[in-house]
Amino acid sequence: xxTLTALIFDNFETLDLFGPIEMFGSLPKHFRIxxxxxxxxxxxxxxxxxxxxxxxxxxxxxTDILLVVGGKGTRQVIEDHRFLQTLIKLSDDADWVLxxxxxxxxxxxxxxxxxxxxxxxxxxxxxxxxxxxxxxxxQQARWVxxxxxxxxxxxxxxxxMTLGFIADRHDIDTARQIANYTEYRWQEDSQLDGFYNC
Amino acid sequence: xxTLTALIFDNFETLDLFGPIEMFGSLPKHFRIxxxxxxxxxxxxxxxxxxxxxxxxxxxxxTDILLVVGGKGTRQVIEDHRFLQTLIKLSDDADWVLxxxxxxxxxxxxxxxxxxxxxxxxxxxxxxxxxxxxxxxxQQARWVxxxxxxxxxxxxxxxxMTLGFIADRHDIDTARQIANYTEYRWQEDSQLDGFYNC
Numbered sequence: 410x411x412t413l414t415a416l417i418f419d420n421f422e423t424l425d426l427f428g429p430i431e432m433f434g435s436l437p438k439h440f441r442i443x444x445x446x447x448x449x450x451x452x453x454x455x456x457x458x459x460x461x462x463x464x465x466x467x468x469x470x471x472t473d474i475l476l477v478v479g480g481k482g483t484r485q486v487i488e489d490h491r492f493l494q495t496l497i498k499l500s501d502d503a504d505w506v507l508x509x510x511x512x513x514x515x516x517x518x519x520x521x522x523x524x525x526x527x528x529x530x531x532x533x534x535x536x537x538x539x540x541x542x543x544x545x546x547x548q549q550a551r552w553v554x555x556x557x558x559x560x561x562x563x564x565x566x567x568x569x570m571t572l573g574f575i576a577d578r579h580d581i582d583t584a585r586q587i588a589n590y591t592e593y594r595w596q597e598d599s600q601l602d603g604f605y606n607c
Numbered sequence: 608x609x610t611l612t613a614l615i616f617d618n619f620e621t622l623d624l625f626g627p628i629e630m631f632g633s634l635p636k637h638f639r640i641x642x643x644x645x646x647x648x649x650x651x652x653x654x655x656x657x658x659x660x661x662x663x664x665x666x667x668x669x670t671d672i673l674l675v676v677g678g679k680g681t682r683q684v685i686e687d688h689r690f691l692q693t694l695i696k697l698s699d700d701a702d703w704v705l706x707x708x709x710x711x712x713x714x715x716x717x718x719x720x721x722x723x724x725x726x727x728x729x730x731x732x733x734x735x736x737x738x739x740x741x742x743x744x745x746q747q748a749r750w751v752x753x754x755x756x757x758x759x760x761x762x763x764x765x766x767x768m769t770l771g772f773i774a775d776r777h778d779i780d781t782a783r784q785i786a787n788y789t790e791y792r793w794q795e796d797s798q799l800d801g802f803y804n805c
Binding site: 423424430437442458530531532563564589591592594596604 | 620622624625629639641654656659762
């Protein structure tokens with residue numbers, strides 16, 4: 410059993426979080442999910458979602474997989490030194506670090522992606538790459554893997570990346586079964602990017 | 608501005624709810640979102656999600672669009688007379704009623720889909736159709752429209768249906784812009800169903 414910790418914040422992007430959660434949650438014998446925030450309590454977003462979270466200082470289980478999501482709220486937390494320090498600590502402790510959309514901007518700002526290949530959201534691309542020039546940014550990719558880091562492009566790409574991660578850790582048949590169960594049209598090729606220059 | 612009311616319950620399927628919420632939430636000038644449950648308070652599901660909801664008896668805004676999701680929890684609420692009566696009242700009041708996955712089983716059980724064409728989740732198909740023989744069940748469809756009712760097949764199909772609904776109410780370019788913004792590979796044809804007999 411591995412523990413996935415998703416670190417969220419106000420105005421996170423809804424599907425950045427819940428797409429991967431649906432896919433990891435489809436293997437309850439393999440993955441346990443912890444939704445956490447800096448102080449715990451209710452986290453709100455701009456889609457009317459109010460989510461109960463635990464405090465990152467009181468994690469019930471050690472983090473094996475860290476999930477970092479994006480959204481409008483990244484513009485605030487990227488200026489928050491304590492948030493970035495927490496990201497560094499969680500990333501160091503985790504075996505795997507996954508980001509969706511502008512979540513990779515947060516990792517980049519905290520220097521966690523230095524000298525790594527990574528991708529991000531297309532529409533926020535300029536803002537993302539301005540956060541660090543030490544990252545080898547890859548604009549044309551559904552998701553990018555470099556060592557223990559999996560970074561996906563915008564929103565829905567997080568679902569494809571999660572299934573890719575599950576295929577890498579288990580096997581492709583397991584990932585395809587989840588896609589079938591959730592009637593999800595999984596794009597299995599991480600390099601095929603229909604949203605590049607679209 | 609139209610109000611979307613999503614009626615949820617313990618052990619709802621994560622993506623059934625949050626896929627459509629992401630898409631409706633992308634047009635904040637057009638859609639306001641209310642997440643409600645029978646008694647209000649925190650609703651939990653099997654993916655570790657704890658969501659704050661308002662009580663259905665204390666709706667802030669009148670419901671224009673009702674969203675009914677599915678998941679394991681349907682097996683309990685389908686036996687709950689008060690829940691089904693609430694579904695009937697909300698459906699009567701709404702201009703549009705949308706269901707995802709086994710959400711259509713709940714509508715069927717409450718006789719809301721009598722003499723309507725509707726679809727549902729593939730893997731729970733037998734259980735769904737046993738809930739009512741008065742519905743014209745369509746097994747091969749990404750989603751089905753009949754009058755004010757939009758029903759989708761399993762989990763991820765709810766996203767395609769929501770974009771289809773937005774295209775019908777606004778225009779296809781608006782729906783395509785949302786798909787592009789969220790880097791979602793929208794399957795625009797409601798009749799194309801890659802999960803039929805797969």
